[in-house]
Amino acid sequence: MHGQHDGARGDPIPEAISAQAEEFSRRLTAAGPSRLAAAARASVDGLHALVAQLRPSVEEFRLAIDFLTEVGHYADARRQEWVLFADVLGVSSLIEDLNSPRPAGATPNTLAGPFYRSDVPDTPLGADISRDHKGEPLDVEGRIVGLDGAGIGGATVEVWQANSEGLYENQEPDRQPEFNLRGRFRADPQGRFGFVTVKPKGYTLPSDGPVGRLMSALGLGLERPAHIHFRVSADGFETLTTHIFDRSDAAIGRDAIFGVKPELMAEFRALPPLGGKRKYALDLDLVLCPSPAERTGTSGRR
Ligand SMILES: [Fe+2]
Numbered sequence: 001m002h003g004q005h006d007g008a009r010g011d012p013i014p015e016a017i018s019a020q021a022e023e024f025s026r027r028l029t030a031a032g033p034s035r036l037a038a039a040a041r042a043s044v045d046g047l048h049a050l051v052a053q054l055r056p057s058v059e060e061f062r063l064a065i066d067f068l069t070e071v072g073h074y075a076d077a078r079r080q081e082w083v084l085f086a087d088v089l090g091v092s093s094l095i096e097d098l099n100s101p102r103p104a105g106a107t108p109n110t111l112a113g114p115f116y117r118s119d120v121p122d123t124p125l126g127a128d129i130s131r132d133h134k135g136e137p138l139d140v141e142g143r144i145v146g147l148d149g150a151g152i153g154g155a156t157v158e159v160w161q162a163n164s165e166g167l168y169e170n171q172e173p174d175r176q177p178e179f180n181l182r183g184r185f186r187a188d189p190q191g192r193f194g195f196v197t198v199k200p201k202g203y204t205l206p207s208d209g210p211v212g213r214l215m216s217a218l219g220l221g222l223e224r225p226a227h228i229h230f231r232v233s234a235d236g237f238e239t240l241t242t243h244i245f246d247r248s249d250a251a252i253g254r255d256a257i258f259g260v261k262p263e264l265m266a267e268f269r270a271l272p273p274l275g276g277k278r279k280y281a282l283d284l285d286l287v288l289c290p291s292p293a294e295r296t297g298t299s300g301r302r
Helices: 018-031 034-053 057-073 081-089 092-098 211-219 294-296
Strands: 137-145 156-161 182-186 190-196 226-234 240-246 270-272 277-287
Touching: 018 034, 057 081, 057 211, 081 190, 081 211, 137 156, 156 190, 182 190, 226 277, 240 277
Parallel strands: 137 277
Antiparallel strands: 137 190, 156 182, 156 226, 226 240, 270 277
8 A cells, every 4th residue: 555556546536425534535545545535435435425315313323333343353464254254245246347357268266265275295196185085976077278168287276175075184183184185286288187086076165153143144055066176377477366166066056255156157067976986976067267468478477
């Protein structure tokens, strides 16, 4: 938040909503333009518009302050209730969309979520990433391609997912082996990759805090449909962070953090049972787009 930006980014200053908002804006103008001042002005205008629309009582205002205070008290090194709040309002997803736009034909980018780990060891293509073999086997075969459909050889493909109970290994380190259901693959020269895993189950976001209570009071759920997370990086291309969702999951239309998009829904196909166990297969293409430098031809590769 330095002053070198034109604070208003060229946007017209909206008419003040209230006498207080107008005076706040006047004081900011006297202090000089900055991105921070523009953000403060827009925030105050938005808040005053909200108050003018809702006309909360003093008691309702106190309840709102109490709620926000409790959200803060729930946030610590292991639990970020503020992020959860932004997630369930769709704000985190909107910010991701605005900051990581993708051209038509490219796989949409989505939030990484809280369970990503960057320290997963290299994993051979075709490996079984289920280290406890609990759940229904799932064969995943995919290709990393560019917008022209050509394979991107050597792309790095990171994968992480919940187990058949909807839990990630770092949520229950005493029950699941380290790096369970995680992999870090290098695509072959044609951009192909594959691995064996188990079918993930969807899960519910933490409901024991103030955000969970708010959602419950609103009659809204905290479910996330079953999915596998991917992060794909390759020289000259935008890094893609995304999820692939099981389109048959009952919660597919009500993902609590608004991550589901049509291009990200896939069929987890049922295969003939294996030794009495149900088995599934998932085929997918993940489409990368060139990095901005490659698109404009202004500089070398990252
Ligand atoms: Fe997830």
